Amino acid sequence: MGEVLTGSHFVHGDWACAEGAIAAGCRFYAAYPITPATEIAERLAQRLPRVGGKFVQFEDELGAIASVIGASYAGQKAMTATSGPGISLMLENIGLAVMTEAPCVIVNVMRGGPSTGQPTAGAQGDVMQCRWGTHGDTEIIALAPQSVQEMFDLTIHAFNLSERYRTPVFLMADANIGHLYESLKIPETDGIDIVDRRKPTIAKGEYKPFSTGEDLVPPMACFGDGYHFYATGLTHDERGYPDMSVEAQDRLVRRLCDKIRRDAARIEMVEEHFTDDCDVLVVAYGITARSALSAVKLAREQGVKAGLLRLITLWPFPDARIEELTRRCVGVVVAEMNYGQLVREVERAAMRRVEFVPKLGENPHLPEEILAAIERAGK
Amino acid sequence: MSSLNYQSSKSLRVDRLPHIWCQGCGLGIVLHAYADALQETGLDLDKVATISGIGCAGRASGYVNTDAFHTTHGRALPFATGVGISRPEIKPIVISGDGDLFSIGGNHLIHAARRNVDVLVICSNNFNYGMTGAQFGPTTPSETKTPTSPYGNIENPFNLVALVASAGATMVSRWTVMHPTQLKRSIKRGLIKKGFSFIEVITPCTTGYGRLNKMSPIDMMRNLKKIGKIRKVLPTEAICDPTTEIVLGDFVDFEKPTYNEVFESLTQRAGVAP
Numbered sequence: 198m199g200e201v202l203t204g205s206h207f208v209h210g211d212w213a214c215a216e217g218a219i220a221a222g223c224r225f226y227a228a229y230p231i232t233p234a235t236e237i238a239e240r241l242a243q244r245l246p247r248v249g250g251k252f253v254q255f256e257d258e259l260g261a262i263a264s265v266i267g268a269s270y271a272g273q274k275a276m277t278a279t280s281g282p283g284i285s286l287m288l289e290n291i292g293l294a295v296m297t298e299a300p301c302v303i304v305n306v307m308r309g310g311p312s313t314g315q316p317t318a319g320a321q322g323d324v325m326q327c328r329w330g331t332h333g334d335t336e337i338i339a340l341a342p343q344s345v346q347e348m349f350d351l352t353i354h355a356f357n358l359s360e361r362y363r364t365p366v367f368l369m370a371d372a373n374i375g376h377l378y379e380s381l382k383i384p385e386t387d388g389i390d391i392v393d394r395r396k397p398t399i400a401k402g403e404y405k406p407f408s409t410g411e412d413l414v415p416p417m418a419c420f421g422d423g424y425h426f427y428a429t430g431l432t433h434d435e436r437g438y439p440d441m442s443v444e445a446q447d448r449l450v451r452r453l454c455d456k457i458r459r460d461a462a463r464i465e466m467v468e469e470h471f472t473d474d475c476d477v478l479v480v481a482y483g484i485t486a487r488s489a490l491s492a493v494k495l496a497r498e499q500g501v502k503a504g505l506l507r508l509i510t511l512w513p514f515p516d517a518r519i520e521e522l523t524r525r526c527v528g529v530v531v532a533e534m535n536y537g538q539l540v541r542e543v544e545r546a547a548m549r550r551v552e553f554v555p556k557l558g559e560n561p562h563l564p565e566e567i568l569a570a571i572e573r574a575g576k
Numbered sequence: 577m578s579s580l581n582y583q584s585s586k587s588l589r590v591d592r593l594p595h596i597w598c599q600g601c602g603l604g605i606v607l608h609a610y611a612d613a614l615q616e617t618g619l620d621l622d623k624v625a626t627i628s629g630i631g632c633a634g635r636a637s638g639y640v641n642t643d644a645f646h647t648t649h650g651r652a653l654p655f656a657t658g659v660g661i662s663r664p665e666i667k668p669i670v671i672s673g674d675g676d677l678f679s680i681g682g683n684h685l686i687h688a689a690r691r692n693v694d695v696l697v698i699c700s701n702n703f704n705y706g707m708t709g710a711q712f713g714p715t716t717p718s719e720t721k722t723p724t725s726p727y728g729n730i731e732n733p734f735n736l737v738a739l740v741a742s743a744g745a746t747m748v749s750r751w752t753v754m755h756p757t758q759l760k761r762s763i764k765r766g767l768i769k770k771g772f773s774f775i776e777v778i779t780p781c782t783t784g785y786g787r788l789n790k791m792s793p794i795d796m797m798r799n800l801k802k803i804g805k806i807r808k809v810l811p812t813e814a815i816c817d818p819t820t821e822i823v824l825g826d827f828v829d830f831e832k833p834t835y836n837e838v839f840e841s842l843t844q845r846a847g848v849a850p
Contacts, residue, residue: 247848253658421623422622429646430647
């Protein structure tokens with residue numbers, strides 16, 4: 198009873214994220230306090246002990262993410278939440294989670310950077326860091342909520358994707374969404390889809406922890422299940438044993454990347470408004486997409502056929518859809534709360550010049566700022 | 577190698593042998609003592625997870641027939657904390673080295689001890705970073721010449737048992753690889769003990785430290801036997817100087833509630849949701 202708080206609530210985004218985690222089945226949370234993600238920890242410190250879960254406040258973010266991977270291998274759904282400086286400290290172990298295929302959710306409630314930057318100010322400056330921050334070749338899944346409701350919904354979806362693909366999944370929120378109060382509807386438990394990692398069905402003596410079938414995602418035994426398996430951050434073979442051969446590196450890195458690349462079309466999520474006939478396509482995500490939608494509507498009132506493509510998955514990046522939509526457009530606008538990050542991806546996919554609207558320092562774009570760019574792009 | 581009749585073969589991953597360690601290295605003795613201790617305590621091996629960090633000692637987890645995980649440098653303890661707190665029926669054992677646990681992972685070590693996480697830490701101390709080529713580390717004696725201290729080490733070494741005891745460890749011991757019987761006995765004690773337990777094992781790095789300081793493998797072993805003195809002293813008095821004296825023994829052993837036990841009482845206070 199009471200594990201899923203079905204009903205209507207008026208809450209902030211961090212609260213919704215915490216409840217989304219509980220609804221998804223998260224029973225281990227580890228973090229280090231950091232603005233503007235601390236409220237997630239505070240909510241879970243209160244809630245997890247009451248639903249049979251564990252909350253641990255760690256000495257730093259390096260420890261927090263390491264313990265999340267440990268809990269994941271011990272069979273729990275596990276999460277951590279932080280902001281840019283914390284992610285910077287976690288990056289090495291995010292690579293470990295990719296390499297050892299540990300399902301887990303990492304929430305980044307983004308704030309202004311670089312360095313300590315502006316702790317209380319929202320930003321979208323870590324969207325490339327989450328894609329490329331850890332070393333080596335990796336594929337990452339990252340979701341960008343635009344509302345308190347999506348802080349709940351996409352946290353659950355992040356867990357489902359992490360369990361399905363055995364990979365860390367980022368929820369890329371920002372201080373504006375994290376601290377925003379608005380209404381949240383939590384559905385009945387029956388109305389929430391939950392995905393759990395696939396377990397091995399093979400005899401214990403024959404289990405190879407990194408042997409896969411067609412989907413390239415290995416079934417996952419957990420500590421305590423009696424399989425006595427070994428996992429390492431070193432390049433390894435199907436048994437999990439270190440293998441320093443050229444072939445092993447090639448085979449493993451390709452599989453780790455391809456299990457996500459091959460399924461990218463299935464993972465990608467976008468939302469489209471007025472894109473059927475648009476001359477100017479606006480691409481935005483997170484809080485920025487709300488201003489962008491207002492700008493698109495204002496442009497339509499002025500006779501400019503604008504449309505909005507809202508990215509819900511930042512990674513994998515929806516190249517094909519952007520190429521398709523922009524082929525018939527006169528111009529493209531990208532608005533994001535940084536000094537030029539995802540705009541490069543849009544330029545690459547659209548293969549044309551893009552009108553870019555940067556925004557630095559706490560306040561989301563005004564619709565008029567994006568409208569002006571739509572007008573420039575439509576000429 | 578599977579034809580060899582190891583007493584501890586059930587707790588070793590014999591298809592992974594021979595191990596990677598150099599001739600004259602003591603890490604095989606540490607592994608052997610751990611494997612035998614696992615057998616002799618009769619623990620359910622399904623409920624043991626062997627976790628290690630990076631470095632020569634960190635390779636140990638790959639040779640143990642339990643669930644095992646080779647983490648990143650310094651992060652074995654927080655990984656083990658995640659395992660042991662999320663699944664209290666699993667006993668995490670951390671096997672790693674002095675550089676991994678006390679330099680890059682030093683912060684985690686003192687905090688895991690402070691929390692009294694139910695974990696046994698077996699720390700091999702070879703007074704240098706062996707795997708990268710014998711550079712000085714947090715245990716290297718002052719004035720020692722290493723590739724990164726060519727004019728002599730200007731830093732001071734930690735006394736590991738004193739540090740861990742002051743951080744709150746409930747069991748603290750030190751042995752050398754020339755004391756395998758006592759080492760195994762302490763590991764067996766640590767395996768069944770509830771709480772943060774720490775065993776330091778002094779082991780020679782013959783290829784790195786030994787070669788650079790003109791000590792043969794056999795000299796290094798003999799030296800450990802000669803200067804290792806078993807004494808009942810406080811951890812702060814347990815000298816650890818590989819040139820003069822290394823004090824050995826079981827220095828700390830007491831009971832206090834573990835993190836999981838305290839969390840359980842917190843759960844009672846918190847009640848049931850919402």
